[in-house]
Amino acid sequence: MDYSLAALKLLCVQLKDASETPSQNALTLGGILFQRAWLQGILVSNDGDGRLLLDDGSGVIELCLSPDFRLRHWDSGMYVMVVGGYFVCHGETPMIKVHKMVDLSAFPDREAMWYLEVMEAYKLFYQPLIEEFM
Numbered sequence: 001m002d003y004s005l006a007a008l009k010l011l012c013v014q015l016k017d018a019s020e021t022p023s024q025n026a027l028t029l030g031g032i033l034f035q036r037a038w039l040q041g042i043l044v045s046n047d048g049d050g051r052l053l054l055d056d057g058s059g060v061i062e063l064c065l066s067p068d069f070r071l072r073h074w075d076s077g078m079y080v081m082v083v084g085g086y087f088v089c090h091g092e093t094p095m096i097k098v099h100k101m102v103d104l105s106a107f108p109d110r111e112a113m114w115y116l117e118v119m120e121a122y123k124l125f126y127q128p129l130i131e132e133f134m
């Protein structure tokens with residue numbers, strides 16, 4: 001994992017446009033290289049075996065937890081922040097291999113603020129790079 005590449009603040013629907021780059025072990029979104037995605041959403045499923053489903057209102061993504069995170073208690077309905085490696089799974093639900101996960105359920109305003117954060121990141125950082133790439 002190349003930590004010099006920023007974790008992009010995204011919605012699940014935006015990840016559908018990501019494409020793999022064969023030589024750089026990364027993905028590209030409109031010309032922006034990345035390996036990790038930063039998402040927030042509601043846990044809608046927990047199979048008890050380290051695989052959870054996160055719904056951010058724009059789509060659903062599978063979360064693959066490391067043993068450290070499996071020790072913690074994750075319930076359906078929790079609002080969480082997730083950062084991790086994004087993996088394209090052709091014909092399956094896309095997946096994030098979780099590096100960081102925080103329960104934000106105690107902060108009900110976080111969900112509304114998240115959409116604004118994603119919009120701000122897109123307009124200030126991603127859109128100029130995407131337009132330059134086009």
